Amino acid sequence: MSYKKGKIYIVGLGPGKREYMVPEALEAIEKSEVIIGYKTYIKLVEDLLKNKSVISSGMRKEIDRCKKALEYAKKGNIVSLISSGDAGVYGMAGIMLEILLKEDSNIEAQVIPGVTAANAAAACLGAPLMHDYAVISLSDLLTDWEVIEKRIECAAKGDFIICLYNPKSKGRQKQIEIARKIMLKYKDKDTPVGIVRNAKREGEQIILTTLDKMLENKIDMLTVVVIGNSQTFIKNGKMVTPRGYKV
Amino acid sequence: MSYKKGKIYIVGLGPGKREYMVPEALEAIEKSEVIIGYKTYIKLVEDLLKNKSVISSGMRKEIDRCKKALEYAKKGNIVSLISSGDAGVYGMAGIMLEILLKEDSNIEAQVIPGVTAANAAAACLGAPLMHDYAVISLSDLLTDWEVIEKRIECAAKGDFIICLYNPKSKGRQKQIEIARKIMLKYKDKDTPVGIVRNAKREGEQIILTTLDKMLENKIDMLTVVVIGNSQTFIKNGKMVTPRGYKV
CATH class of the missing domain: 3.40.1010.10 (Tetrapyrrole methylase, N-terminal domain)
Known part of the structure; x- marks a missing residue:
């Protein structure tokens, strides 16, 4: 160039x-x-x-x-x-x-x-973004919280894989709890969740868990949280959403 | 490595x-x-x-x-x-x-x-993906069309920016028409749309249009279609979704 x-x-x-x-x-x-x-x-x-x-x-x-x-x-x-x-x-x-x-x-x-952070996190986890996905920031600094809540609701209802950016900071602790509650209205409690801190950079940490238990883990501003769709599974340390091929 | x-x-x-x-x-x-x-x-x-x-x-x-x-x-x-x-x-x-x-x-x-193709297309258009977005493939080869329709509906209802992959092929002409109709239930007909063919590779073509007029343009399997949210605007050839800063 x-x-x-x-x-x-x-x-x-x-x-x-x-x-x-x-x-x-x-x-x-x-x-x-x-x-x-x-x-x-x-x-x-x-x-x-x-x-x-x-x-x-x-x-x-x-x-x-x-x-x-x-x-x-x-x-x-x-x-x-x-x-x-x-x-x-x-x-x-x-x-x-x-x-x-x-x-x-x-x-x-x-x-x-x-x-993007979402794609870097996905590569760390396996292949969770192989199907339709929604990217949502939980920061309500510049966006009304009602708008964010509605988006979480719509994405969960649509069975999207959901990538959460800015999930939690020192000053914002409740948003991720509310987000989880909304998702539980539509997604099974055993839905696989991947939590990636410092994806593809120094200090990378990868946690595989479920929607039920995700809040037991450290989540902060360096973290991307990926919540699966109804087809996503975890096996041998990999989180994968099938595209639909008969393998 | x-x-x-x-x-x-x-x-x-x-x-x-x-x-x-x-x-x-x-x-x-x-x-x-x-x-x-x-x-x-x-x-x-x-x-x-x-x-x-x-x-x-x-x-x-x-x-x-x-x-x-x-x-x-x-x-x-x-x-x-x-x-x-x-x-x-x-x-x-x-x-x-x-x-x-x-x-x-x-x-x-x-x-x-x-x-990703979505991020490459976005860079061509300006900055349309500055807020929450959904990525949806219109290919129903491996996914039931009802699932895809529901996702389009949910994403539009949630005022997501929407990136459509695989929007149209020789054998699939109707899907993009149905998708547009569903989006029009929730999104204004003047919602900005960016159509990028061969994003960031040989033969790149960029079209800026609206949800109303998007089907007047060539759309095929080499194309990513980006439909804005309620805040997205086009000016001086750039498609931008505000993040919420008071500039």
Whole structure:
């Protein structure tokens, strides 16, 4: 790919380990003069940042980071705005584009996709996402809780495999309990559940359990929780949802 | 990663272009002695296959390919079984694991994740998957159509962004029409729709339209259709779903 002065690349790093970052994400960072990101993600690519301007900031500074990206792009820099996973899934891509579109900016932005947390977690578990699935964030910081509850209800009723992002934080403990209760209205208590912490990066932890017992395990913001559909099973340490082939 | 004799690597190639294949997928193919895959996907990595045993076959030969993989792994070979996108999303990962688990095989298998078609398509469109989304395949070859209809209904009712895989083929023309009708019960006719053909590979085509008009465009098996939620908008050629930040 050719990189353009005054353009913003919105880069998904994937789950964290370099082996799972797409070559174009690596190249965008290498070619960029300015790298902007959440401090934890900046650390993941620290070795690539020599001789670059690096702007890192903390949580809830997402809008500031996008505004910085725009400011530096306007000055003619090649800018990479980095996100973990896929930048287009609860990541920086939407916010950056919203800001550009709001001010009808002529600054170009390109999204470079990555391996999402859900897909990384699934690869750790076996093959739980082999059929129709729903991805839901339990964070009600930016979304009304009623909307999230309704989505959990609809996804469970539709017998989707469900991937929960942001399942629990220090300040949000009840959401995952409510989510489980709603799912139990439609899903059997023995429905397989996979809990993956730090999928495909340092400190990976994999737990296989059931909807009944899932809350007995550690769940936090570094965790993705995958709840099976009515066909999902666990055997020999693998969680698998059949696609329907007669094997 | 260290590669093991007699092990099966289930490899997602990503959307097609080498820039979007994760380094570990490339390495698995390079280290494997036997490569097995659908012929179209084998072509995508042809330059990597010198001095390897290559087994390619056509559509609907998925079970045969998995059995071949097992046969070669049992003989002590390093085997890569390849899938496009992410091998764990409607790909080869589930079938391969099902076969191993069914015969309680002691052959190991590892899933190497990739960029899914949905995420590749989203990156082409802008940032449509910034909020909760559902992934649904319209193929009723292996799934009862009533199940699929119910899922479309539930996903639409829950105001999910919806990604449709396998939306239409020569033999399946009606499914996308029915899907659209169901979605129109819950989603506005002006809901933005992105149609991406050959996302992030040769021949990429991007169409931005609405739920009302989506069927006026070419849709086939190489296409992913992304239908927005109630907040999704299109502006300056980008399809974006707001995450909820006040930009």
